[in-house]
Amino acid sequence: MATTAVEAPIVGVVSEKAGDKRVVRRRLGPGPRVPGTLWIGPILLLGLWCLASATGVLDPRTLSEPWVVVETAQRLIADGRLPEALATSAYRAALGLVIGVGVGLALALVSGLSRVGEALIDGPVQVKRAIPSLALMPLLILWLGIGEPMKVITIALGVLIPIYIHTHNGLRGIDSRYAELAETVSLRRGAFVRHVVLPGATPGFLLGLRFAVLNALLSLVVVEQVNATSGIGHMITLASSYGQTEIIVVGLVVYALLGLVADGIVRFTERKALAWRRTLESH
């Protein structure tokens, strides 16, 4: 009886340059990082928009042409309306973000490191999590009025939840063997938090931060369209009542840029802060 053929191994590439003959397995990870790839998608989308407007497929009353939007943006920058609105909005978002991150991180640490803290904090945060921050706005307006404190606190509340959830999760996911090691080298509480807890929870915290940045922008948009007299949202609301599509689009582009820049900053921080990891992301 003839022997059955052995099935050939799965081979992706056979490289046969001079003096270099090798068999290379098909890569299953995403491969090495290519700089600037984050921008390819948005640029492609922009190209499509230009094409649709130039050929007339896209009615200017539906969506203004990109070049009109650019002209409008230049005009708004020249007369100072856009920079002022942007500064106001960015300040609100940043302040809410800082407060939310600080409070969320502190709550996650207390709740993660002590059973008493967990008993006191975790339940209320889970309850708050079930209520969308934006649903709290009517109450916050009653308590704080329609001024800046209401806006900043609404943003902070939206930020706090993802920071808490992901930091707490990351912290509890730290290998208990590291805590054991910390005990054998007699680390004090503070040093334990600094050397083990915070770095170990950082991947979770940074993931939470990405959600938090998005939440901050979302809350920003909503608080600015309710009773605002300044900021990008106010500019958009005003343009909407006058049917100025191009100004609305400028506002939206600014929101998008804010989001992309913020996310880019978080991702960059992630890569720098997590240089110790060997993952699919880094290789």
Added chain:
Amino acid sequence: MATHAGESLREPAVRVEGLRRSFSEAGGVLNGLDLTIARGEFVALIGRSGSGKSTLLRALAGLDRAVSGSGVAEVPDRVSVVFQDSRLLPWRRVLDNVTLGLRGSDSRERGLEALSEVGLEGRDKAWPHELSGGEQQRAALARSLVRDPQLLLADEPFGALDALTRIKMHKLLKKLYAAHNPAILLVTHDVDEAIALADRVIVLVDGVVGSDLRIDLGAKRSPGDPRFAALRAQLLAELGVVEEEVA
């Protein structure tokens, strides 16, 4: 810290009396164990799995909170532990791992010195994942020695290493022991390792000391030595293993 011979007899590094530990009602892991380790003495602890080796080591390391029991376990002030895994914090560079928890302005110098002592000079800024398994364990040894321990507890520290790396690590541990002379309790499942390194080999059987052998083979120990082979056969027999006769 020179210790007088008579004093070292009166004041042992480790004193364990009637130590009992159990994880369930059914039966104890340690059943009234007595053990004394003199200062600067190198003791190897062997036993089948489940005989209580790790439980004893954890008790001496102060890591046995979640277990019921009674008895006396006295250890010196400065105790270092080396685990089977190197247990380096992956988010701290090698030097920061070695000096973890050290206080004082000279901790960096001491850490670098310890690294060069274990043959890792120049790797102080590496991430743990950039080191090989043997190098990681060297770093773990540096971390334990930089604290100048009076007692070094090692829980199968070379168990996860390949045979060649293990031989190098044995030489390193011998060298470090000669230089620092802490009392050492080495838990191992490798009878040869125990005979090659220790002054005394203790066999743990059912949570008590089954036998306590002094190894008088001198500094140069070769597995080819007939006395080495005899000790090995004796210890294996204690563990319930009979060596096959080779014709």
